[in-house]
Amino acid sequence: MSEKPKLAMYWAASCGGCEISVLNIGDKILVVDDVFDLAFFPCIADFKVKDVEGYPDGYIDVCLFNGAIRTSENEEMAHLLRQKSKVLVAYGSCAYEGCIPALSNLTSKEDTFNTVYFDNPSIDNPDKTLPLVETEVAEGTLTLPSFYHTVKSLDQVVDVDYYLPGCPPEPPQIWAVLEVVVNALINGGPLPPAGSIVGAGTVAVCEECPLEKNVKSITEFYRPYEIQPEPGLCLLEQGIVCVGPATRSGCGALCPQVGMGCRGCYGPLDDVEDQGAKMLSAIASVVSVGDAGEDEEELEEKINAVMDSLADPAGTFYRFSMAHSMLKRVKVNGNGANGGDTK
Amino acid sequence: MKRVTIDPITRLEGHGKIEIFLNEEGDVENTYLQIPELRGFEQFCVGRPAEEMPRITNRICGVCPEAHHVAGTKALDALFHVEPSSSVKKVREMFYNAFYVTDHTTHFYALGGPDFVVGPDAPAAERNILGVVHKVGVEIGKEVIDTRIRNHHVIKIVGGRGVHPVAGLPGGWSKAITNEEQEEFKEICQKNVDFALFSLKVFDDIVLANQDYVDLILADTFTHRTYYMGTVDEHNHVNFYDGMIRVTDPEGKEFAKYPAKDYAEHVAERVESWSYLKFPYLKNVGWNGFTDGMESGIYCATPLSRLNASDGMATPKAQEAFEKFYETLGSKKTNGRYEPVHHRLATHWARLVELLYAAERMQELVNDPEITDPNVRPIVTNTPDEGVGSVEAPRGTLTHHYWTDENGILTKVNLIVGTTNNNAPITMSVKKAAKTLITKGTVITDGLLNRIEMAFRNYDPCMSCATHSLPGQMPLEVVIWDSDGKEVEKLSQFTDNQRV
Numbered sequence: 104m105s106e107k108p109k110l111a112m113y114w115a116a117s118c119g120g121c122e123i124s125v126l127n128i129g130d131k132i133l134v135v136d137d138v139f140d141l142a143f144f145p146c147i148a149d150f151k152v153k154d155v156e157g158y159p160d161g162y163i164d165v166c167l168f169n170g171a172i173r174t175s176e177n178e179e180m181a182h183l184l185r186q187k188s189k190v191l192v193a194y195g196s197c198a199y200e201g202c203i204p205a206l207s208n209l210t211s212k213e214d215t216f217n218t219v220y221f222d223n224p225s226i227d228n229p230d231k232t233l234p235l236v237e238t239e240v241a242e243g244t245l246t247l248p249s250f251y252h253t254v255k256s257l258d259q260v261v262d263v264d265y266y267l268p269g270c271p272p273e274p275p276q277i278w279a280v281l282e283v284v285v286n287a288l289i290n291g292g293p294l295p296p297a298g299s300i301v302g303a304g305t306v307a308v309c310e311e312c313p314l315e316k317n318v319k320s321i322t323e324f325y326r327p328y329e330i331q332p333e334p335g336l337c338l339l340e341q342g343i344v345c346v347g348p349a350t351r352s353g354c355g356a357l358c359p360q361v362g363m364g365c366r367g368c369y370g371p372l373d374d375v376e377d378q379g380a381k382m383l384s385a386i387a388s389v390v391s392v393g394d395a396g397e398d399e400e401e402l403e404e405k406i407n408a409v410m411d412s413l414a415d416p417a418g419t420f421y422r423f424s425m426a427h428s429m430l431k432r433v434k435v436n437g438n439g440a441n442g443g444d445t446k
Numbered sequence: 447m448k449r450v451t452i453d454p455i456t457r458l459e460g461h462g463k464i465e466i467f468l469n470e471e472g473d474v475e476n477t478y479l480q481i482p483e484l485r486g487f488e489q490f491c492v493g494r495p496a497e498e499m500p501r502i503t504n505r506i507c508g509v510c511p512e513a514h515h516v517a518g519t520k521a522l523d524a525l526f527h528v529e530p531s532s533s534v535k536k537v538r539e540m541f542y543n544a545f546y547v548t549d550h551t552t553h554f555y556a557l558g559g560p561d562f563v564v565g566p567d568a569p570a571a572e573r574n575i576l577g578v579v580h581k582v583g584v585e586i587g588k589e590v591i592d593t594r595i596r597n598h599h600v601i602k603i604v605g606g607r608g609v610h611p612v613a614g615l616p617g618g619w620s621k622a623i624t625n626e627e628q629e630e631f632k633e634i635c636q637k638n639v640d641f642a643l644f645s646l647k648v649f650d651d652i653v654l655a656n657q658d659y660v661d662l663i664l665a666d667t668f669t670h671r672t673y674y675m676g677t678v679d680e681h682n683h684v685n686f687y688d689g690m691i692r693v694t695d696p697e698g699k700e701f702a703k704y705p706a707k708d709y710a711e712h713v714a715e716r717v718e719s720w721s722y723l724k725f726p727y728l729k730n731v732g733w734n735g736f737t738d739g740m741e742s743g744i745y746c747a748t749p750l751s752r753l754n755a756s757d758g759m760a761t762p763k764a765q766e767a768f769e770k771f772y773e774t775l776g777s778k779k780t781n782g783r784y785e786p787v788h789h790r791l792a793t794h795w796a797r798l799v800e801l802l803y804a805a806e807r808m809q810e811l812v813n814d815p816e817i818t819d820p821n822v823r824p825i826v827t828n829t830p831d832e833g834v835g836s837v838e839a840p841r842g843t844l845t846h847h848y849w850t851d852e853n854g855i856l857t858k859v860n861l862i863v864g865t866t867n868n869n870a871p872i873t874m875s876v877k878k879a880a881k882t883l884i885t886k887g888t889v890i891t892d893g894l895l896n897r898i899e900m901a902f903r904n905y906d907p908c909m910s911c912a913t914h915s916l917p918g919q920m921p922l923e924v925v926i927w928d929s930d931g932k933e934v935e936k937l938s939q940f941t942d943n944q945r946v
Contacts, residue, residue: 116485120508120609127608129595173485203505206490215486220717223488223860224847225726227714227733234484238720242467242475243449245720247482271508271609326854328497328526328616328826361606361613362620362823366501414495415855422502 108164108288110139111155112194113184115177116204116254117170121195124271125167128278138285139165143184152180158187165284167194167267171204171426172255176248185261190284190294192301196270196368198257201426203270205254206418208425212252256426265295267302270368270423273354276302304352305373308365309337312347312356316340320391322405324412327363338364339389344419348385349378366422377429379420386413464876464898472886477877479869481723491859496525496830496850499859500614503846506863511610512545512601513839513864514846516687519614521835521846524707526854527828528617533819537604537619539687540631540811541611542837544600546686546804547593547638549840550749550797553906554645555590561900562653562794582648593641596634603627616830618823631812638805639763646767646798653795654774663791664775667882668901670738670874671696671788673728673745675867676752677838678703683760684752684803686838692755693728696740698786702730706836709845713862714743725870726862736874744874747842747867748905749796754786759799761806767799790875793904830854839864841906868905875901 114122126132142163143155155163166188172178185191196202207215220226220233238245257263267280280302286292295301304311319340332341338359339345345364347356353369371378390409413419421428449467463482469475487506494502500518504511516538523530530538555578563578578586598608604621605611613620623631653659662668678692679685691709693702702712715724716733727733731743738744745751759765772784775792779785787796811817829852836845841864849858879901 116483118505118508118511120505120511123508123609127598130591174483176482203502204485204490206494206502207486209493210486210489215484215489218489218492218859219484219486220724223858224710225713225715225860225862226717226724227729228717232717232719234717234722235719240476240478240720243465245465245478245480247480247720247722250484250722270505274608326495326497327620328522328618328824331823331825357602357607358612363501363606363612366498414853415493415498418494419498 107138107140109142109162110135111141111143111163111166111184111188113143113166113168113170113180115168115170115180115198115257116173117195117197120271121167121169121197124195124269124274124277127274128281129274131278131281134285135281138289152183155183155187160186161189163188164288165190165192167192168198168257169194171197171201172251172257172260173204173207174248174250178251178255178260181257181261190264191257191261192265192267193257193263194267195272196268196370196423198263199266199268199427200370200424201254201256202368202423205256205425206422207254208430209418212250216250254426259426264297266300266370268300268351268369269303269354272302273357276353300351300370300373302353303369306352307372308347308350308352308354308356308359308369311352311354312337312359314338314356314359319389321389322391322409324409324414326414332362334362338362339385344413346378346382346420346422349375349382349420366419368423370424370427378424379417379428379430382420383416386410466880466884468884472884472888474877474881474884477873477880478720479873479876480721481869482721484722488859488861492856494856496848496854496856497522497616499846499848499856501610501612503861504610506861508609510545510549510839510841510864512542512605513837513844515605515611515614516542517835517837517839517844517846519616519619519835520688520837521833521848522614522616524833524835525830525848525850526616526826526833527830528824528826530617531819531822531824533816534618534822534824535688536811536814536816537623537819537822538614540808540817541601541604541613542687543804543808543811544597544604546840547642547801547808548597548601550801550804551590551593551641551645553840554794554797554801555586559794561903562659563648581652586648589641589644593638596637600631600634615823616826618826620823622820622822623818625818628812628818632809635805635809635812639802639809642798642802642805643763645801649795649798663789663795665789665791667879667897668790668875668904669788670746670790670871670878672738672742672871673701673731674751674754674786675745675747675843676755677836677843678756679760681760682757684756684758684800684838685760686804686807688837691836691843693745694755694786696738696786696788698754698780698783701728706845707834709834709836709847709862715862715866721869723866723869725873726867727870736870736877738874744870745867746871746905747864748793749800749840750787750790750793750904751842752838753796753799757783759803761803761810764799764803764806767802771795771799790904791900793906797906841865842867865905872902872905875905 166184193199216233234247236247236249287294314337316337321342323342325342332338343364346367347365350365350367351369351372358365375381463480465478467475500515503514503518506514559578563581602608606613673693673695675693677685677689679689690703691706695701713726714729715726717724727743728745734742759768775787777784777787830850832849834847844864845862847860850856879898883897
């Protein structure tokens with residue numbers, strides 16, 4: 104029997120990019136292999152849910168949980184892994200704050216099923232068949248997990264010890280976190296306080312972005328295909344929406360450096376509950392409000408005109424943080440935040 | 447009735463589940479491949495600005511985000527009625543071929559290769575990338591990792607990020623390639639071509655030189671006579687980035703050839719209540735159940751399919767490899783075209799032919815003077831309405847279809863994703879393997895797991911996205927219940943210590 108600490112990694116509603124991000128730490132993966140014994144890792148090793156159910160509580164030292172909570176199966180796995188893990192990490196944007204799958208909270212389960220299974224040009228479904236939790240076939244009963252109305256972050260269904268942001272987290276950040284964990288497990292080194300956000304900075308993406316800022320105010324927003332940005336200059340100050348001011352650093356400001364605005368995948372800054380609201384105030388601070396002494400009504404019109412040139416502020420400023428935001432979900436067809444899928 | 451459950455087979459967006467039902471005689475009555483997850487991109491993208499799609503839909507798959515990114519970008523070209531310049535197309539296609547090099551390499555060495563290089567009957571603990579390394583040498587393992595690293599480097603430079611790129615724009619690309627970057631890429635490309643040639647030699651030396659393996663490839667258990675789909679250029683050569691969609695019938699005749707925008711006239715998607723994943727089929731043949739042959743609209747979209755649907759490869763060394771592939775597998779030429787190869791396990795070889803093509807094509811593009819054109823981000827002023835974009839994802843033809851209002855806000859989205867094309871063929875392959883291996887109540891334990899896994903894995907389904915990792919095995923478990931619902935046997939693919 105090995106005395107090595109036990110590591111688990113699980114995916115719920117996710118894309119697999121988080122697993123790729125771990126592989127992208129390169130040869131450091133061999134150190135991880137050296138230090139840990141795997142206890143559950145459906146991506147790369149054959150441990151079954153049944154094995155995990157058989158572990159004593161707290162058997163897994165560190166569990167990296169990625170993916171949002173989209174189905175009943177996702178939630179069941181979250182409860183099981185919480186019970187069996189000493190340290191549960193919400194790994195990546197989906198588990199941390201809902202990420203892209205939580206854009207689904209702007210719509211409803213009914214509309215989703217309607218679009219996917221009834222109403223598109225390639226569908227062939229004259230009998231209006233929908234996936235069912237239980238289907239009787241000639242040979243027996245087939246089951247599927249139920250599809251929730253609302254996408255949730257991991258901490259909306261279980262307690263979470265740490266959050267590791269990013270879509271996906273950048274490899275150097277992942278390694279930095281693993282080093283701390285390894286040091287704590289092997290040498291009794293200190294762990295960050297429970298509830299901490301790890302593997303990320305404490306300032307805004309702007310602080311690590313090399314593009315030059317000139318405190319310039321803008322009068323109009325451009326869609327990214329409507330403008331050729333001046334190289335080397337801040338995109339937001341050129342009227343291209345960039346969520347950098349409302350987003351935690353840690354990625355290295357990769358997107359702005361290829362001329363594309365940040366979309367906020369590292370989540371909100373410390374002490375900011377709502378990334379979208381923070382971004383609105385950042386936008387307000389760069390919008391030109393005209394000269395002192397101008398007519399108030401004209402000013403308001405000007406501001407409104409600038410704000411109208413913003414496309415889809417909800418889906419852009421909450422691109423990754425919808426599940427965790429104050430919005431949580433937009434009411435559609437009477438489905439509130441907990442509509443239809445309370446525990 | 448006995449019931450065999452394989453759960454998880456590993457994932458698409460979650461994991462798949464295979465149910466096998468035995469009849470009173472103990473033979474396989476039926477099998478079901480169930481996909482238990484849906485995320486609903488087609489609905490939640492409605493209301494988003496269209497230009498965000500390449501960076502939203504890449505979150506469908508973190509292993510092949512480049513495919514969604516490029517298909518989405520091409521859908522924007524059509525949506526905004528803007529024809530990209532030839533230099534923009536070259537930058538995108540070069541980026542896309544760099545992705546193909548990493549993806550096909552990883553699949554062959556980590557996933558598909560172990561079955562052959564180490565052997566289909568080798569202990570599970572050895573049938574992984576480490577087993578491959580032991581067999582062919584440590585330097586090869588390093589070469590595989592280096593191939594992955596150097597091409598991900600290209601992807602990050604050109605696409606902006608290592609995972610989930612951001613550079614695609616309607617008619618353009620946000621990142622121009624500098625002269626210094628071009629010089630660096632040239633070296634990378636030469637290494638890629640050398641590595642692809644070496645990989646084909648590994649296949650030659652280890653697989654083709656072994657009659658047992660050749661017999662396995664040719665075995666009926668892994669053979670289905672279906673229609674094949676792939677994208678071809680103006681010479682009917684394979685192209686990953688652009689061209690016409692071509693469908694050939696089980697006898698090798700061209701059945702249809704159409705621009706991607708006409709996909710809905712040719713492909714229909716069937717819904718079954720026991721899976722969240724739809725089952726596409728050829729509309730003009732019709733749905734005839736999970737069967738193969740001329741009368742069944744089931745088609746396949748994989749590396750093997752692309753070769754079968756084409757007349758050849760557009761680069762010289764890959765064309766040589768293409769000819770050798772068909773000649774060796776006993777295919778004859780009729781009307782200048784090779785007859786299709788229906789052996790599903792030959793898909794692994796076809797993937798290596800494509801790897802060589804991707805490496806050669808990337809090299810051609812990197813050496814093209816236009817690749818460093820600084821003007822790759824045009825200003826687009828056209829009014830958007832509707833557009834279809836398509837590429838060959840490694841796992842099949844990928845189609846994105848968008849509709850917007852006049853402000854470019856999405857009103858409707860339809861996606862047919864690579865692996866989805868192969869949902870019905872995979873179901874059929876699993877059934878055939880199960881039928882061959884379970885007779886009269888006899889379950890060939892290890893063989894069942896291995897062969898079902900092989901039947902499944904040659905498609906490189908996105909369920910195995912994440913098994914694009916070191917051990918290269920899919921977690922498989924078979925539980926057998928008797929008619930009273932009592933568990934009588936449980937088989938598992940892995941040893942307890944299986945890890946990175």
